[in-house]
Structure formats: structure tokens, C-alpha cells
Amino acid sequence: MSLVSVVQSIQDSxxxxxxxxxxxxxxxxxxxxxxxxxxVFGTIFIVDLRLLGFPxxxxxxxxxxDELLKLTWGAFFTALVTGALMFAANxxxxxxxxxxxFKMLALVFAGLNMAMFQLVTFRTVGNWNTDVRPxxxxxxxxxxxxxxxxxxxxxxxxxxxTKGYQFEAPPTDVNFSF
Amino acid sequence: xxxxxxLEDSSISQAIKDVDWLIPLLQSIHIVTIGxxxxxxxxxxxxxxxxxxxxxxxxxxxxRFAPWMWYGLCVMVVTGVLLVLGEPVREFxxxxxxxxxxxxxxxxxxxxxxxxxxxxxxxxxxGADRAAYAGGGAGVAEFxxxxxxxxxxxxxxxxxxxxxxxxxxxxxxxxxxxxLHT
Numbered sequence: 001m002s003l004v005s006v007v008q009s010i011q012d013s014x015x016x017x018x019x020x021x022x023x024x025x026x027x028x029x030x031x032x033x034x035x036x037x038x039x040v041f042g043t044i045f046i047v048d049l050r051l052l053g054f055p056x057x058x059x060x061x062x063x064x065x066d067e068l069l070k071l072t073w074g075a076f077f078t079a080l081v082t083g084a085l086m087f088a089a090n091x092x093x094x095x096x097x098x099x100x101x102f103k104m105l106a107l108v109f110a111g112l113n114m115a116m117f118q119l120v121t122f123r124t125v126g127n128w129n130t131d132v133r134p135x136x137x138x139x140x141x142x143x144x145x146x147x148x149x150x151x152x153x154x155x156x157x158x159x160x161x162t163k164g165y166q167f168e169a170p171p172t173d174v175n176f177s178f
Numbered sequence: 179x180x181x182x183x184x185l186e187d188s189s190i191s192q193a194i195k196d197v198d199w200l201i202p203l204l205q206s207i208h209i210v211t212i213g214x215x216x217x218x219x220x221x222x223x224x225x226x227x228x229x230x231x232x233x234x235x236x237x238x239x240x241x242r243f244a245p246w247m248w249y250g251l252c253v254m255v256v257t258g259v260l261l262v263l264g265e266p267v268r269e270f271x272x273x274x275x276x277x278x279x280x281x282x283x284x285x286x287x288x289x290x291x292x293x294x295x296x297x298x299x300x301x302x303x304x305g306a307d308r309a310a311y312a313g314g315g316a317g318v319a320e321f322x323x324x325x326x327x328x329x330x331x332x333x334x335x336x337x338x339x340x341x342x343x344x345x346x347x348x349x350x351x352x353x354x355x356x357x358l359h360t
Contacts, residue, residue: 027351030344030348034340034343034344035340038213038340039216041214042214042216063233153210157205157206157209
């Protein structure tokens with residue numbers, strides 16, 4: 001089965017049909033997606049800044065990152081689910097959309113940056129957890145993380161403005177219930 | 179909505195509309211800044227509830243996050259005003275827009291009062307908090323139930339503001355007959 005036919009079957013699925021026909025589903029799902037994405041960025045931003053030594057190096061890095069971990073992953077999972085619902089509703093359009101493809105690429109890069117940090121750089125955290133400036137690899141990971149996540153959000157917002165693609169909007173002359 | 183139409187025809191509005199990438203760029207900056215402001219406010223609220231950063235005095239947490247909140251809000255006001263100038267009729271005819279502006283005033287005022295009461299200059303909690311840390315930081319002065327409730331309420335208002343922001347694009351779908359579009 002080719003990727004295109006997989007995308008087509010997602011678009012033809014029941015949940016996609018529900019997303020397209022329910023008047024209120026799209027605004028609610030999009031709002032939750034924005035909120036979740038904002039939380040992912042905001043919490044990661046705090047950890048990235050700590051890698052760069054802001055506001056100071058006194059509070060242990062692991063304490064800063066550990067307490068935010070659940071919030072970040074919870075928000076990321078929420079963004080993933082709501083994002084999947086939005087994708088399903090207009091799967092063919094998203095699949096062919098350049099901004100969407102760049103966004104997915106940026107997400108992959110964010111994941112690689114995180115994996116690199118976690119598997120390699122983080123091993124020596126005992127040496128720089130408190131009162132010591134993190135090594136350049138850790139600071140670089142922090143800078144890249146900020147840049148990549150901002151890029152993800154920019155491409156995401158750009159999808160809605162892409163010219164030449166018709167996103168299917170729910171009809172407005174139906175009754176306003178689920 | 180004569181004001182909206184007047185603004186729509188103004189040269190500044192035309193200038194914003196003429197640049198294809200300006201509105202998406204402004205919206206992107208607006209959303210990135212939501213992340214900073216919302217999470218900064220959330221960190222302060224969670225510290226008040228005693229679920230995060232309890233190893234630090236409240237004033238330290240306030241000093242860490244409040245500037246990001248206020249400066250972030252300034253960025254959001256600038257990008258927000260430009261977005262309204264770019265599409266005034268779309269904004270002014272959305273019920274969500276007016277509800278959002280009203281709740282924004284509530285959130286800013288409530289946060290300001292909260293900071294004045296419990297922040298570095300405040301006496302309501304700071305004194306007990308500082309005393310606890312002066313004693314070796316072993317005990318964390320617990321916030322009153324009222325303060326916790328206020329912090330939670332402020333977070334709920336921010337949540338509503340974010341939802342209403344996205345809902346501007348869907349005024350009829352969200353509000354039905356109440357939408358100002360109809």
C-alpha cells in the first residue's frame with residue numbers, strides 16, 4: 001500500500017468525517033492544539049534557558065528538567081492527538097502541503113537534538129548539574145532547541161495561509177451541535 | 179461597525195495587508211509568546227499551589243517568571259494590535275474578540291494585584307515565606323486557600339483567553355446565533 005493511499009484512507013475514515021462535519025470540533029481541537037503547543041514550547045524554553053545559565057546555575061539542572069518533564073510530555077501527547085485529528089480531516093491537503101512537510105522535518109530535528117542531548121551530552125550531567133556552566137555541547141543543544149521549536153510553530157501557522165490549497169471548512173448552515 | 183470599516187480602509191491596514199507574509203508572521207510570534215507568557219504564569223500558579231519549585235522562596239519564583247510574563251504580554255499587545263489593524267472587521271465582528279479583550283483586562287489586573295500582594299514588595303505571604311527560608315529552608319510557608327484559588331482562577335482565565343483567540347477564526351461555528359457576524 002502506497003503512502004498516498006494510506007493518506008487517502010485516513011481522510012476517508014470515520015473520525016476524519018466527524019472532524020469535517022461537526023461544526024464545533026475543528027475550533028475546539030485547534031484551540032487545544034495551540035494551548036498544548038504553547039505549553040510544550042514554554043516548558044522546554046525554561047529547560048533550554050537553564051542550559052544557557054539563565055537565570056543562574058544554582059538550581060540543579062536535573063531539578064529544573066525533571067519537574068517539567070511530565071508537563072512537557074503531557075502537552076506533547078495532547079498536541080500529537082489533536083494534530084492527528086486535524087491532519088485526518090484534510091489528510092490529502094496536509095500531505096501535499098510544503099509548510100506541513102517542513103514542520104514535520106523540524107519536529108524530527110527537534111527529536112534528534114533531544115536524543116543527542118539525552119544519550120550523549122547528559123551523561124556527564126554530574127559534572128555540571130549545579131553551579132557549573134554546562135559544556136558547549138549542552139549549550140548548543142539549548143540554542144538549537146529554542147530555534148527548532150520556534151521554527152515548528154512558524155511552519156505550523158504557515159500551513160493555514162498556504163495559497164493554492166483548499167482546506168475543507170464545515171458548512172455553516174447546519175444546526176450548531178455535535 | 180463603522181470604526182472597523184474605517185480602519186479596514188486606512189492606509190496602515192492596507193500596508194499590513196499588502197505584505198503577504200506579515201499576518202502569518204505576526205500570528206506566529208503571537209503564538210510563540212503565548213507559550214512564554216502562559217507557562218510563566220503557570221509556573222507561578224503551581225508554586226502557589228505548592229506543586230512546583232517549592233525548594234525556592236515564592237519571591238524568587240516570582241522574580242524569575244514575572245518579567246517574562248510582563249514583557250511577553252507587551253510583545254503580544256504589539257503583535258495583537260498590528261493583527262487587529264490588519265483585519266479590523268474580522269476582529270470587531272467576532273464575539274470571541276470582545277470576550278477575549280474583556281478577559282485579558284481581568285487577567286492582567288488580577289495578576290498585577292496578585293503580584294502586589296504576594297510578590298517581592300508584598301507583605302501577605304512574603305514575610306512568612308522568607309522566615310521559613312531563613313530557618314534553613316526546611317519548611318515552606320503554605321499559601322492560604324484563597325491565594326491558591328486566586329492563582330487557579332487566573333490560570334482558568336488565561337485558558338479561556340487562548341481558546342477565544344483561536345475561536346475568532348470560527349465565530350459563527352462557536353457562537354451560532356450569538357456571533358456578531360450574523
